Amino acid sequence: MSSGRSRKKAEKPIAIAGISGNLGRLLTRTLHAEYPIIGIDQRPFEGKPKDVTHYQVDARRRKAENIFRRRNIRALVHLGLVHRPTPGRPVYREWNVLGTVKLLEYCQRYAVSKVVLISTAYVYGPGPSNSNFLSEDTPLLGAEDYPEMRALIEWDMFAQSFFWKYPEIETVILRPVHVVGPNVRSAPANYMRLRRPPMLLGFDPMIQLLHENDLIQAIMLSLEPGMRGVFNIVGPGEVPISTVIKELGKTPVPIPHPLAKPLAKRLWRWGLSKFPPGELPHLQFQCMVDGTRAKEVLGFRPRYNLKRTIRSVLG
Amino acid sequence: MGKIGDRILDAIEGITDEEVLDKVKRLDTRLNEFGVDPFGFDPKFVKYGIPFALAIYRKYFRVEPKGLKNVPAGRVLLISNHSGQIPLDAAMICTAMIVDAEPPRMLRSMVETWVPTLPILSWFFPRVGQIVGTRENCQRLLEREEAILAFPEGVRGISKTFAQRYQLEEFGLGFMRLALRTGAPVVPVAVVGAEEQIPSFISFKPLAKLVGAPAFPVTPTFPWLGPLGILPLPVKYRIHFGKPMHFSGDPDAEDEVVGEKAKQVRRTIQRMLRDGLKARKNVFW
Numbered sequence: 001m002s003s004g005r006s007r008k009k010a011e012k013p014i015a016i017a018g019i020s021g022n023l024g025r026l027l028t029r030t031l032h033a034e035y036p037i038i039g040i041d042q043r044p045f046e047g048k049p050k051d052v053t054h055y056q057v058d059a060r061r062r063k064a065e066n067i068f069r070r071r072n073i074r075a076l077v078h079l080g081l082v083h084r085p086t087p088g089r090p091v092y093r094e095w096n097v098l099g100t101v102k103l104l105e106y107c108q109r110y111a112v113s114k115v116v117l118i119s120t121a122y123v124y125g126p127g128p129s130n131s132n133f134l135s136e137d138t139p140l141l142g143a144e145d146y147p148e149m150r151a152l153i154e155w156d157m158f159a160q161s162f163f164w165k166y167p168e169i170e171t172v173i174l175r176p177v178h179v180v181g182p183n184v185r186s187a188p189a190n191y192m193r194l195r196r197p198p199m200l201l202g203f204d205p206m207i208q209l210l211h212e213n214d215l216i217q218a219i220m221l222s223l224e225p226g227m228r229g230v231f232n233i234v235g236p237g238e239v240p241i242s243t244v245i246k247e248l249g250k251t252p253v254p255i256p257h258p259l260a261k262p263l264a265k266r267l268w269r270w271g272l273s274k275f276p277p278g279e280l281p282h283l284q285f286q287c288m289v290d291g292t293r294a295k296e297v298l299g300f301r302p303r304y305n306l307k308r309t310i311r312s313v314l315g
Numbered sequence: 316m317g318k319i320g321d322r323i324l325d326a327i328e329g330i331t332d333e334e335v336l337d338k339v340k341r342l343d344t345r346l347n348e349f350g351v352d353p354f355g356f357d358p359k360f361v362k363y364g365i366p367f368a369l370a371i372y373r374k375y376f377r378v379e380p381k382g383l384k385n386v387p388a389g390r391v392l393l394i395s396n397h398s399g400q401i402p403l404d405a406a407m408i409c410t411a412m413i414v415d416a417e418p419p420r421m422l423r424s425m426v427e428t429w430v431p432t433l434p435i436l437s438w439f440f441p442r443v444g445q446i447v448g449t450r451e452n453c454q455r456l457l458e459r460e461e462a463i464l465a466f467p468e469g470v471r472g473i474s475k476t477f478a479q480r481y482q483l484e485e486f487g488l489g490f491m492r493l494a495l496r497t498g499a500p501v502v503p504v505a506v507v508g509a510e511e512q513i514p515s516f517i518s519f520k521p522l523a524k525l526v527g528a529p530a531f532p533v534t535p536t537f538p539w540l541g542p543l544g545i546l547p548l549p550v551k552y553r554i555h556f557g558k559p560m561h562f563s564g565d566p567d568a569e570d571e572v573v574g575e576k577a578k579q580v581r582r583t584i585q586r587m588l589r590d591g592l593k594a595r596k597n598v599f600w
Contacts, residue, residue: 129428131451132354202434206355206441237347240355240438247349257434285431306348 012072013038014223015112017059017103018079019052020045022183023118023212027077028052030216038071040064040103059099068106075114075223076107080155097155104162107169116172116222118215119156121232122149123175126205126287133290136175136230142287146278160230172222174215176233177289181212182315187279192313197245198275198283199252200260204242205286210235211304211312221298234291235309236302241283247310257284324363331366338419339365345459354423354456355441361421364443365413371403372410375549376508377600380411382556386420386502390457391559392494393422393464394580395504396483396588397472400513400532401545404473404506407552408464423456424464450489457497464504465490467577474518474530480510481588483581488570491577496566500559503580505587507555511598512547513537551600555587 019039125142178188267273425448515532537544
């Protein structure tokens with residue numbers, strides 16, 4: 001349990017980009033007993049375990065490259081565009097993509113053998129003509145009607161081209177469905193925490209949820225030697241949004257859909273709502289994915305059932 | 316509200332035939348802990364909807380299903396002619412498979428991609444087991460050993476005018492490629508009676524375009540009587556289920572090759588329609 005170095009499987013450390021976020025801290029708690037961990041994040045790492053070295057740097061700066069040059073890193077886990085749109089922070093997305101470009105460049109230059117990138121199933125985009133379960137080969141149309149999502153797609157496509165370009169590096173791209181849990185502050189988790197979550201009048205699409213610990217499990221499986229590829233990560237099942245809200249003991253606010261987009265945009269801009277307008281299509285159309293590949297190749301099985309996954313946002 | 320709703324549902328359950336409720340209970344569904352399947356199907360909606368469908372099925376159209384035993388267990392594609400301006404033929408075929416087939420069978424049919432854009436229908440259709448008709452969806456359902464109902468004539472079939480009744484339109488090839496890919500047998504289905512439920516003199520194309528509908532039928536009562544005009548006549552439905560047809564070959568073959576196989580199904584249904592019409596003495600009983 002403690003940080004005895006001798007216990008650790010490998011001497012070569014794992015770098016986690018975006019370690020200071022909720023998911024990053026959670027991942028560190030799981031990993032640091034087994035592997036030496038290096039954190040890379042501009043934000044300070046609150047409650048950092050003693051045996052973790054944290055570099056509070058901008059990935060685009062020379063200092064970040066120095067970490068790779070000196071530390072002989074075995075694997076990079078990139079927690080991606082921590083999917084948390086914030087009003088009035090467009091720059092955020094900009095540097096997120098650029099930062100990743102830089103980090104992957106270092107991985108290639110300093111022979112990091114494994115890269116795990118956490119994208120999102122949002123990249124496929126909700127739409128009326130979607131098949132019920134989209135495979136990993138589905139075109140990424142998530143930004144078609146919602147430019148807010150553009151950085152997400154850009155990021156995923158960049159990760160994919162890295163995967164093809166450097167076959168000597170084991171690149172894993174995970175596309176989890178809505179991640180929820182007691183720690184994460186993802187858009188869907190925040191939505192479920194709203195006192196009265198909005199729904200679109202006459203729409204109740206099916207959704208898939210994934211417990212944060214199940215995502216951690218998927219990341220651990222991806223770190224195993226030999227694993228590479230793009231994987232949808234699906235939780236324990238599919239339910240209508242209304243069922244989720246009911247299970248949480250809440251009452252939704254139905255909004256007629258022609259009003260919803262302008263309304264959500266205004267409220268967001270004025271800082272009156274915690275609901276990002278780019279998420280709106282998820283309340284109207286479905287964007288569910290097929291997790292067969294992760295099941296067969298990674299051996300991933302969610303450990304949390306639907307009820308526990310839904311209720312986890314309350315904890 | 317919850318209480319009143321529950322009472323209404325209890326009342327519906329109360330007036331439903333025990334035997335029918337038992338059939339609904341015996342439908343092969345694989346549900347999760349919240350009582351829905353991965354496609355959003357919720358048998359509750361069938362349970363509370365079936366009394367209404369049944370009233371139309373037994374009392375209004377007095378549907379006579381024939382050859383239900385021909386539908387094999389496991390994956391299967393039911394291919395039917397499409398007629399009658401409003402898709403009651405689909406509802407009646409599905410009802411027949413639930414209340415008159417043994418064991419009862421849930422049929423999945425495909426909806427157009429604009430259905431998910433319509434409020435209410437967007438969730439109602441999935442809850443009663445109908446899903447967006449993409450190739451992946453159909454394939455996935457057949458691989459789950461489910462039964463799919465499809466109308467390869469599409470909207471051209473249902474919006475036929477009275478003069479063209481019981482003349483099958485060209486068949487789309489999607490169903491045949493699916494049958495070849497999944498090895499699912501094809502059961503030809505002929506619905507006799509639905510063509511006369513809403514006789515349409517002409518389909519008024521410009522007006523259809525204007526309201527964004529696939530067709531704008533002009534009937535003795537529509538649009539003259541307004542919405543009342545779409546009330547179907549109390550015709551008698553006869554639904555013939557034919558012997559299963561098995562196909563094999565390359566699912567990605569040229570259109571001509573696959574089209575030849577689709578034509579076999581079309582010819583079979585056309586023949587079943589002809590025989591059914593010959594045997595029929597009267598449109599209304």
